[in-house]
Amino acid sequence: xxxxxxxxxxxxxxxxxxxxxxxxxxxxxxxxxxxxxxxxxxxxxxxxxxxxxxxxxxxxxxxxxxxxxxxxxxxxxxxxxxxxxxxxxxxxxxxxxxxxxxxxxxxxxxxxxxxxxxxxxxxxxxxxxxxxxxxxxxxxxxxxxxxxxxxxxxxxxxxxxxxxxxxxxxxxxxxxxxxxxxxxxxxxxxxxxxxxxxxxxxxxxxxxxxxxxxxxxxxxxxxxxxxxxxxxxxxxxxxxxxxxxxxxxxxxxxxxxxxxxxxxxxxxxxxxxxxxxxxxxxxxxxxxxxxxxxxxxxxxxxxxxxxxxxxxxxxxxxxxxxxxxxxxxxxxxxxxxxxxxxxxxxxxxxxxxxxxxxxxxxxxxxxxxxxxxxxxxxxxxxxxxxxxxxxxxxxxxxxxxxxxxxxxxxxxxxxxxxxxxxxxxxxxxxxxxxxxxxxxxxxxxxxxxxxxxxxxxxxxxxxxxxxxxxxxxxxxxxxxxxxxxxxxxxxxxxxxxxxxxxxxxxxxxxxxxxxxxxxxxxxxxxxxxxxxxxxxxxxxxxxxxxxxxxxxxxxxxxxxxxxxxxxxxxxxxxxxxxxxxxxxxxxxxxxxxxxxxxxxxxxxxxxxxxxxxxxxxxxxxxxxxxxxxxxxxxxxxxxxxxxxxxxxxxxxxxxxxxxxxxxxxxxxxxxxxxxxxxxxxxxxxxxxxxxxxxxxxxxxxxxx
Numbered sequence: 001x002x003x004x005x006x007x008x009x010x011x012x013x014x015x016x017x018x019x020x021x022x023x024x025x026x027x028x029x030x031x032x033x034x035x036x037x038x039x040x041x042x043x044x045x046x047x048x049x050x051x052x053x054x055x056x057x058x059x060x061x062x063x064x065x066x067x068x069x070x071x072x073x074x075x076x077x078x079x080x081x082x083x084x085x086x087x088x089x090x091x092x093x094x095x096x097x098x099x100x101x102x103x104x105x106x107x108x109x110x111x112x113x114x115x116x117x118x119x120x121x122x123x124x125x126x127x128x129x130x131x132x133x134x135x136x137x138x139x140x141x142x143x144x145x146x147x148x149x150x151x152x153x154x155x156x157x158x159x160x161x162x163x164x165x166x167x168x169x170x171x172x173x174x175x176x177x178x179x180x181x182x183x184x185x186x187x188x189x190x191x192x193x194x195x196x197x198x199x200x201x202x203x204x205x206x207x208x209x210x211x212x213x214x215x216x217x218x219x220x221x222x223x224x225x226x227x228x229x230x231x232x233x234x235x236x237x238x239x240x241x242x243x244x245x246x247x248x249x250x251x252x253x254x255x256x257x258x259x260x261x262x263x264x265x266x267x268x269x270x271x272x273x274x275x276x277x278x279x280x281x282x283x284x285x286x287x288x289x290x291x292x293x294x295x296x297x298x299x300x301x302x303x304x305x306x307x308x309x310x311x312x313x314x315x316x317x318x319x320x321x322x323x324x325x326x327x328x329x330x331x332x333x334x335x336x337x338x339x340x341x342x343x344x345x346x347x348x349x350x351x352x353x354x355x356x357x358x359x360x361x362x363x364x365x366x367x368x369x370x371x372x373x374x375x376x377x378x379x380x381x382x383x384x385x386x387x388x389x390x391x392x393x394x395x396x397x398x399x400x401x402x403x404x405x406x407x408x409x410x411x412x413x414x415x416x417x418x419x420x421x422x423x424x425x426x427x428x429x430x431x432x433x434x435x436x437x438x439x440x441x442x443x444x445x446x447x448x449x450x451x452x453x454x455x456x457x458x459x460x461x462x463x464x465x466x467x468x469x470x471x472x473x474x475x476x477x478x479x480x481x482x483x484x485x486x487x488x489x490x491x492x493x494x495x496x497x498x499x500x501x502x503x504x505x506x507x508x509x510x511x512x513x514x515x516x517x518x519x520x521x522x523x524x525x526x527x528x529x530x531x532x533x534x535x536x537x538x539x540x541x542x543x544x545x546x547x548x549x550x551x552x553x554x555x556x557x558x559x560x561x562x563x564x565x566x567x568x569x570x571x572x573x574x575x576x577x578x579x580x581x582x583x584x585x586x587x588x589x590x591x592x593x594x595x596x597x598x599x600x601x602x603x604x605x606x607x608x609x610x611x612x613x614x615x616x617x618x619x620x621x622x623x624x625x626x627x628x629x630x631x632x633x634x635x636x637x638x639x640x641x642x643x644x645x646x647x648x649x650x651x652x653x654x655x656x657x658x659x660x661x662x663x664x665x666x667x668x669x670x671x672x673x674x675x676x677x678x679x680x681x682x683x684x685x686x687x688x689x690x691x692x693x694x695x696x697x698x699x700x701x702x703x704x
Contacts, residue, residue, distance in 0.1 A: 167296065168296060168297070168300055170293075171292070171293035171294075171296045171297050172293075172297055174289060174290060174293045175200070175226065175290070175293050175294055175297060176193070176197075176200070177193070177230075178226045178227070178229065178230040178290055179197040179199060179200045179226070179336075179339060180192060180193045180195055180197055180336065180338075181193075181230065181233055182233065182338065183232070183233040183234075183236035183237060183240070183246065183338075183342060184236070184237060184240045185237050185240065185241055186639075187332075188237075189330070190330070191329050191330030191331070191332040192332055194329050194330075194332075194334070195329070195332065195333070195334050195335070195336040196315055196318055196319045196322065196334060196335055196336060197336045197337075197338075197339065198319055198335065198336060198337040198340065199337070199339045199340055200315075201312060201315045201316045201319060203222055204301065204308065204311075204312045204315075205312050205316070206218070207219060207222075207298050207301065207302075208301060208302070208305065208308060208309060208312065215298060215302070216295070216298070219294050219295045219298040220291055220294070220295060222294050223290050223291030223292065223293060223294030223295060224287060224290070224291050226290050226294065226339075227286045227287040227288075227289075227290035227291060228287070229339055229342065229343065230286055230290065231282075231283055231286055231287075232247065232342070232346070233342070234282075235247045236342075238259075239252070240634065241437075241633065241634055241635070242437045242438050242633050242634075243435065243436060243437040243438050243439065243633075244436045244437050244631075244634055244637075244641070245436075246345070246349075248349060248353060248455065249346055249349065249350055249353075250349075250350055250353035250354060250457075251353050251356075251455040251456050251457045252455075252456070254456050255438075255439075255456070258438075260272055260275075260276065262519055262555070263275050265516060265518060265519040267585070267586065319335045320335075322334040322335035323335040353455070353457070356455070356457060356458070357457060357461060360451070360457075360458050360461055361461065363451060363452075364451055364461070364462065364465060364467055367450075367467065367468060368685055369468065369473065369685070369688055369692075370468060372692075374476050374477045374478060375477070376692065376693045377473050377476065377477050377688070377692065378473065378474065378477060378479075378688065378691050378692060379691070379692060379693050380655075380656070380659050380690070380691035380692065381623065381656070381691045382479055382543070383543055383621060384543060384621045384622070384623045384651075384653070384656070385536065385543055385544045385545075385546075385621050385622050385623065386474070386480070386543075386544075386545045386546075386623045386625070387545075387546045387548060387622070387623070387624045387625065387626075388447075388448075388470070388471070388545075388546070388547050388548070388625050388626075389547075389548040389549075389550060389610060389624065389625070389626040389627075390440070390443075390444060390447075390547075390548070390549045390550065390626070390627060390628070390629045391550050391553060391603070391606045391607070391610070391626060391627070391628050391629070392440060392488075392549070392550060392551050392552070392553045392554045392606070392628075392629060393553050393554060393555065393599070393602075393603075393628065393629070393630065393631070393632040394553060394603055394606065394607075394627070394628030394629070394645060394646065395433075395436075395628050395630060395631030395632055395637070395642075395643075395644070395645050395646075396430065396631065396640075396642050396644040396645060396646065397631055397632060397636060397637045397638075397640055397642070398599075398600065398603045398628075398632075398646075399412075399646060399670060399671075400640075400642075400673070401596075401637075401638070401640075403596060403600075403638075404596065404597075404599075404600040404603075407600055407604060408600065408603060408604065408607075409670065411603075411604050411607045411608060412607065412668070412669045412670040413668075413670070414611075415607060415608075415611035415669050416668040416669045416670070418611060418612070418615050419611060419614060419615060419650060419669075421615075422614070422615045422618065422652075423620075423652045424614065424615075424618065424622075424650050424651065424652050425650070425651065425652075425654065425657055425667075426648050426649065426650040426651075426657075426667070426668055426669050427648065427649050427657055427660060427663070427665040427666065427667060427668075428646060428647065428648035428649075428665055428666050428668060428669055428670060428671040428675065429646075429647055429648075429663065429664075429665040429666065429671050429675045429676050429677070429678070430644045430645070430646065430647065430671055430675055430676065430677040430678070431447075431627060431644065431645055431647045431677075431678055431679070431680045431683060432643050432644055432645075432677060432678065432679050432680060433446070433628075433629065433630040433631065433643045433644075433645050433680050434446050434452055434453060434454040434643075434680065434681070435454065435630045435643075436630050436631040436637075436643050437630065437631065437632065437633040437634065438555075438630070438633070439630065440488075440549075440629045440630065441459065442454065442455070442456075442458075442459055443629040443630050443645075443680065444547075444549070444629060445459055445462055445463070445469075446680045446681050447470070447627070447629075447680050447681075447683055447684070448469040448470045448471055448499060448547075448684065449462055449467055449469045449470075449681070449684065450469075450470075450681055450682070450683075450684035450685050451467070451681055452679070452681045453681075462498075463495045463498045464498075468500075469498070469499050469500060469684070470684045470687065470688070471499050471500045471501060471545060471547055472498075472499060472500030473500075473688065474500065474545040475500035475501075475502065475545075476500070479542075479543060480542065480543050480544060480545040481502055481503075481535075481541065481542045481543070481544050481545070482500055482501050482502045482503075482544075482545045482546070482547075483501060483502065483503050483504075483505070483531075483535050483544060483545070483546045483547075484496055484499070484501040484503070484504040484505065484546070484547045484548075485505050485510075485527055485528075485530070485531045485546060485547070485548040485549065486504060486505070486506050486507075486547075486549050487505075487506065487507045487510060487512075487520075487521050487522035487527045487549065487551050488507070488520075488521060488549055488551045488554070489504075489506040489507060490506065490507050490508070490521060493506065499547065501547065503535075505530065505531075505534060505535075507521035507522055510522055510526070510527060510530040510534075511530055511533075511534075511571060511572075512526055512530070512571065512572040513571040513572050513573055514526070514571070514572030514573055514574070514575035514576060514579075515575055515576055515579045517552065517559055517560065517561055517575075517579060517582070518554075518556050518557075518558060518559065518585050519551075519554050519555065519556065520551045520552050520554050521551065522551070522572070523552055523561035523572075523575060523609075524550040524551070524552040524553075524561070524605065524606050524609040524610070525561065525563060525564070525566070525569065525605075525609040525613075526569050526572050526575070527548070527550060527551075528548070528550075528609055528610065528613040529566055529569045529613075531546065531548060532613070532617050536617065537617070543621070550606050550609065550610065552602055552605055552606050552609070553599070553602040553603050553605070553606045554602075555632070555633060556585040556588065556589060556595075557585075557588065557595065557598040557599045557601070557602045558582060558583040558584065558585040558587075558588040558598050559578075559579050559581075559582020559583050559584075559585075560582055560583075560598065560601055560602050560605055561575060561578055561579075561582075561605060562578065562605060563605065563608050563609065563612070564578075566612075566616060583598065592635050592638075595635050595636060596635070596636050596638070599632055599636045610624075610626060611669075614650060618652065619652070620652045620653060621652075621653070622650075622651070622652060623649070623650070623651045623653075623656055624648075624649070624650040624651070625647070625648075625649050625650075625687075626647070626648055626650070627645055627646060627647035627648070628645030628646055628647075629645065630643070630645060631643055631644075631645065644677060645680075646669075646670070646671055647671075647683070648669050648671075649665075650669075659690045659691055660690050663676065663686075663690075664676050
């Protein structure tokens with residue numbers, strides 16, 4: 001480390017100064033090979049000791065300073081801290097710019113050498129404490145107006161002080177935010193930030209105890225880790241808001257692609273790009289700023305070690321006391337250990353996710369109908385057209401929530417009556433979905449496979465296996481043509497072959513030339529009309545098994561199509577005007593109540609489309625099984641933790657419903673509150689047992 005002397009500028013030393021060392025440099029009065037002085041030598045006279053022990057508060061010429069700024073406006077060396085805390089005086093020899101033997105101020109201040117100039121030139125020692133790279137102190141050039149931020153701040157000492165204090169305060173606020181911010185939006189309130197984080201107390205104690213170099217490295221590592229944990233909390237907020245569960249570090253990465261597609265279809269390409277850029281900037285900014293903030297606070301603690309130590313002890317004692325007494329503020333425990341809990345939960349989650357594949361493979365190997373001869377499968381439905389129809393986001397909330405139950409009840413009652421007038425009867429119950437808020441394909445595959453498909457890893461394992469799904473068993477019999485109506489699919493879907501579908505009609509093959517309704521590619525009524533035109537309405541065809549996915553009730557529920565005359569569907573161009581008359585999703589999502597209202601309207605539209613289709617086009621051989629795939633997002637469920645969805649079977653032939661008379665389901669399309677609640681993965685085996693050669697036989701089920 002080089003020191004820049006100022007021999008040519010120093011005035012004549014006052015007589016009260018100590019005599020120079022015999023070997024001292026004649027220009028500086030300092031021994032050429034000596035370290036900066038740390039105090040008077042033993043035996044020094046009282047006047048000499050007073051001169052040496054003089055603090056930065058009073059210069060030899062009577063100039064009085066407060067900390068870093070002299071009364072004449074000259075900036076002391078300690079005022080110009082480097083961004084990395086290089087002016088920290090704890091005697092660190094790790095590049096802080098302060099000799100290890102240099103003592104700190106009596107008040108734990110800026111760590112300047114106690115030997116100050118006697119001419120009041122700014123409190124610089126004769127050997128300036130510079131950084132290892134030469135820019136940590138105020139050199140001759142800096143004093144003469146060196147360029148850059150430090151040079152400018154040297155001219156404005158009050159501004160320099162404000163910048164220094166302000167930066168430290170912001171660093172502390174950012175670190176405290178990272179430690180205390182919850183991972184759920186509903187917990188983001190004032191009380192969440194009036195807590196004592198155990199992790200912060202422990203980390204402060206650790207950083208104070210470490211030697212200089214390990215401490216600096218540890219501060220960077222801790223800052224980066226705290227930044228990552230904060231990012232994870234933000235991601236959790238999104239997952240809890242949509243799927244009512246935290247982010248899975250192993251299995252959920254693919255869902256970001258689905259999220260990007262949803263943003264693109266809901267808010268356009270520009271909205272997608274803006275969202276992606278914002279996410280990338282936020283991630284980088286959090287990592288960098290959190291790392292710098294922790295490093296800065298570490299330097300401040302070291303510079304004020306006595307105060308920092310006492311504060312850490314007080315906070316640690318307070319945390320233990322609050323835990324012992326169960327102290328709370330606005331129903332939130334004052335003593336927090338949230339970050340440690342989140343990290344531990346993630347460790348457990350990762351371990352479980354890594355072993356989940358083995359568990360699932362064992363479950364998938366069990367199939368009660370794998371060895372059943374094809375001619376004995378589904379004998380109770382031979383000659384029937386069986387339509388398995390999923391209604392997007394049709395959850396129990398739509399029926400139970402008082403804010404929407406009145407309107408939905410009216411639609412279901414109207415549907416039940418209309419179907420009865422057309423000669424149809426119906427039964428309904430509840431199924432528990434493996435997902436909520438999103439992940440429709442996981443629910444569909446659970447319902448059809450008889451396995452609990454709760455994550456993408458299980459879905460991939462399923463669709464690359466030889467497992468027989470409900471639809472594939474229909475195909476296996478050879479008694480049905482199997483068809484898929486999947487308007488939500490807009491790209492290659494190789495899984496269709498796995499599900500045993502002979503023909504698949506996605507959004508590009510339904511003959512639709514109308515507009516998208518946000519995410520929804522094709523309105524439900526048009527999808528059903530296309531099914532009638534392309535498949536169901538054909539003459540001289542085999543019995544048909546169809547999987548139909550109705551997507552109009554998909555988030556964001558704006559704009560929504562409305563029912564029109566079936567003969568006016570055409571190629572879908574009629575929907576251009578209907579979309580223009582609809583609502584803007586950006587406006588709808590400004591208010592949770594408007595979101596819930598539009599969700600209700602979307603479910604009404606989907607139910608009307610389906611029931612009116614059966615009334616108009618159904619016949620004596622029509623058997624309709626329809627259900628919701630999962631509950632809507634928490635914005636709609638308003639705190640409900642239920643994962644139940646309604647399920648109903650509609651048929652004109654009374655023998656079809658007689659086969660399920662022992663299920664205990666409710667008459668009509670609306671299941672009673674106390675109707676049976678089954679897990680969705682149990683439906684396949686129950687259904688195949690009821691409509692097989694031996695109805696009532698107990699069926700094996702899987703365990704998640």
